[in-house]
Amino acid sequence: MINSSELKELLESIRFVYGYDFTEYAEASVMRRIDHFMKGNNITTLQELAGILLRDENFFARFVQEFTVNVTEMFRDPNFYQSLRKNVLGRLATYPFIKIWIAGCSTGEEVYSIAILLKEEGLLDRSVIYATDINQKALQAARDGIFSMDLMKNYTSNYQKAGGKSSFSDYYIAKYNSALIDKSLKQNVVFSIHNLAVDRSFNEFQLILCRNVLIYFNQSLQNKVINLFYESLCPFGFLALGNKESLLFSDKQKNFEDIDKREKIYIKAN
Structure with a gap:
């Protein structure tokens, strides 16, 4: 059984030696x-x-890789993507240039889902997606954009439920047992290391997605990260969280308004 005080000592040592704050x-x-x-x-x-x-x-690099990997899939929670199409992308279309931050992008499934969404709405060519994660191995997998063909049936179903306007197979090339994401979906994506616990804002965005990441943080760090997102959003920018996450205990709660309460999509109001 892991002792709480020993755990705290280990995490403080990791922060001191490597700069990773868990x-x-x-x-x-x-x-x-x-x-x-x-x-x-x-x-x-x-x-x-x-x-x-x-x-x-x-060995520490291996530890970080295993410690931070989260479960993800393309077009996970299809209703969320339907809501993005309906409530957010039309407003993003009013900007001459669109900057999107996907924080905690893991192995890239959400990145390419958003890229497909933008492409189908005619917005990808004037968008840049900044995809960040703390896990270097996961980021490399995201850059590669290679997924098992065994997953494609489920991803195709998600895509269709999310209101896909094309054939999902148009977005990848099947090779042996793998699916290689089409190059056009990668051209406007910037992959980079970013640690939400310690790193600062690095740009101004019209949309920030951080889904199913905050659930792994305590309340203090959740609040700190929400503040980071608030600082990083342009006026009337959008924030999307996971369905088990909310702004309820954030001191910035009153600075956001609900766009879709069920799907946890908010707009920066002031």
């Missing part, structure tokens, strides 16, 4: 992930884990 991640989630990592590497105590992590950078 101290405000939800404790139960952190314990669960560390326990899984330890079992997978035949490590029995937190002290043993700390000893290896703090002296072996390659």
Whole structure:
């Protein structure tokens, strides 16, 4: 059983040595992930884990990769994408140039879903999608844009439910057991490392998506990240969160208005 004070000491040491700040991640989630990592590497105590992590950078890189990977899929929660089409993209179309930030982009499924949405609405050519994550391995997978063909049936179904206007197979090339995302969907995407816990705003955006990331943070860090998004949005910019997330306990709650309460889409009001 992982001791809470030992866990705090380990996370502080990681922050001091590597600059990665996991101290405000939800404790139960952190314990669960560390326990899984330890079992997978035949490590029995937190002290043993700390000893290896703090002296072996390659091992620490593996730890970060496993610690931060989240489950994702293309057009996950199709109703959310329907709402984006209906309530957001028409307003984005009024801008001469559109900047979108996908924070915590993981392996890129959401990035390419948004790119497809923009393409179908005639907006991709004047858009830039900034796709960021803390996990370098996940970011590389996102850049590659290669997904298992076994997933395509489910992704196709999601796409159709999300109101897709074309054939989903138009957006990838099937090769052996893999699907390679069409190059046109990558041209306007910038992939970059960004740590929501410690890094600052780097641009002004019309739309920020951060879905199913805040659930892994404690309330203090959630509030800090919402403030970061507020600072990063242009006036009347849009913020999209995951369906289990909200602005309820954020001190910026009154600075946003609901666009779609059910799908957690907000507009920066002041």
